[in-house]
Amino acid sequence: MDIREENAGSKLIAHIEGEIDLEKTDDLREKISIIIDNNSSIELNLTKVTYIDSSGVAVLIESNQKAQELEKELTLNLSEAVLSVLKMAKLESFFKMA
Amino acid sequence: MLSKIFKAEKSDLNYIRTFIKDFLIEKKIKEDLQYQIILAVGEAIMNIVQHAYKGGNASKKIKVDLSLIDEILILDFFDEGIKADPSKIKPRKLEEIRPGGLGTHFIKMVMDDILWGETKDNWVNHLILKKKI
Numbered sequence: 001m002d003i004r005e006e007n008a009g010s011k012l013i014a015h016i017e018g019e020i021d022l023e024k025t026d027d028l029r030e031k032i033s034i035i036i037d038n039n040s041s042i043e044l045n046l047t048k049v050t051y052i053d054s055s056g057v058a059v060l061i062e063s064n065q066k067a068q069e070l071e072k073e074l075t076l077n078l079s080e081a082v083l084s085v086l087k088m089a090k091l092e093s094f095f096k097m098a
Numbered sequence: 099m100l101s102k103i104f105k106a107e108k109s110d111l112n113y114i115r116t117f118i119k120d121f122l123i124e125k126k127i128k129e130d131l132q133y134q135i136i137l138a139v140g141e142a143i144m145n146i147v148q149h150a151y152k153g154g155n156a157s158k159k160i161k162v163d164l165s166l167i168d169e170i171l172i173l174d175f176f177d178e179g180i181k182a183d184p185s186k187i188k189p190r191k192l193e194e195i196r197p198g199g200l201g202t203h204f205i206k207m208v209m210d211d212i213l214w215g216e217t218k219d220n221w222v223n224h225l226i227l228k229k230k231i
Contacts, residue, residue: 021115022102023108041197051115054142058197085137088207090192090202 001049003031012039017048020056028056032063041073043098059088064095086094099165106147106177107154114143114162118173121164127171127231129171135171135229140202142175142225146186150179150223161221171229176221184214 001018014035020028035042044063048053060076067074075098078086086092102117104110118139122132143162147154163174189206190199205212211228218224 019106019112021111021140023111023145035120050137051140053137054198054200055144057200060194078195081133084133088137088175088204091195094195 001028003028005035008043011041011043013043013045013047013050019051021051021053022055026061029059029062032059033066036063036067036070036072042067042070043045043075043077045047045077045078045098047077049079049082051063051080052082052085055090057085057091060086060089060095099163101106101161101163103159103161104129104158106151106158106160106179107156108147110160111140111143111147114160115140117162121145123172125166131231134208136228138205140205141174142227144186145227146177146179146223150177150182152180155179162176166231169231171231173227174215175223175225175227176217177223177225178221180221182214182223182225209212 001016001020001024004015006015012035015030023053032044064074075096077098083092086095100121104114115136115154119136123136125214127135143160146160151158158178161176162180164174187202189203192203209227209229213226215226
C-alpha cells in the first residue's frame with residue numbers, strides 16, 4: 001500500500017493504492033491523522049485501492065470522526081472495491097464523497 | 099482438496115487471501131463473488147490473528163483447507179491459538195457507526211454457513227465456512 005500526497009490548490013489529496021488490511025492499518029491511521037492535523041481540506045483518493053477489510057473501514061470511520069471534531073473537510077473518492085464494502089456496512093452515506 | 103499452512107501473523111494475511119483467490123480463479127468462480135468470498139475469508143483469518151493469536155505469533159500456524167464439492171465451497175481454518183467461544187462472536191448493529199465489529203457482519207452476509215468443527219492433531223480451533231456457488 002502506497003500513499004502519495006498532492007497539493008491541489010487549497011485541498012490536499014492523499015492518493016492511496018493497493019490493499020488495505022490489518023498489516024497496513026496502523027501505518028495508514030497514523031499518516032491520515034497527520035494529514036488531517038496539517039490540512040483543512042482533504043481528499044482521500046482510494047480509486048486504486050483493490051481490497052479493504054473491516055480494519056481499513058475502521059480507519060476511514062476514525063478519520064472521518066477526527067475531521068468532524070476538528071472541523072476539517074474530508075472527502076473520499078472510491079474504487080468499486082471500496083464502495084462495495086462500504087455498501088455492505090451501510091456506510092456509503094456516512095462519508096462525504098469527492 | 100487443497101491444503102496449506104501459513105504463519106499466524108499479519109504479514110501472511112495477504113498470502114492466505116492469494117492462496118484462496120487462486121483456488122477460486124481455478125474453479126472459475128465469478129469475479130464479483132470471488133471478491134465477496136475473499137472479503138469474508140479475510141475477516142475470518144484476521145479474527146484468528148487478532149483474537150486467537152492476540153495480534154499474531156510468527157511461531158504459530160494457521161492451516162487452510164479448500165474444497166469444492168457438489169457446488170459447495172468449503173473452507174476449513176485450523177489454528178492453535180486461544181480457544182474461541184462462538185457465543186461471544188457477534189456482529190455489531192450497523193446503525194451504531196463506530197470503528198470495529200464489522201468483520202463478523204461481512205462473514206455472515208457472504209457465507210451460507212459458519213460452523214465450528216472438531217479439532218484434530220494439535221489444532222485448537224476449527225472454523226468452517228461454506229458457500230453455495
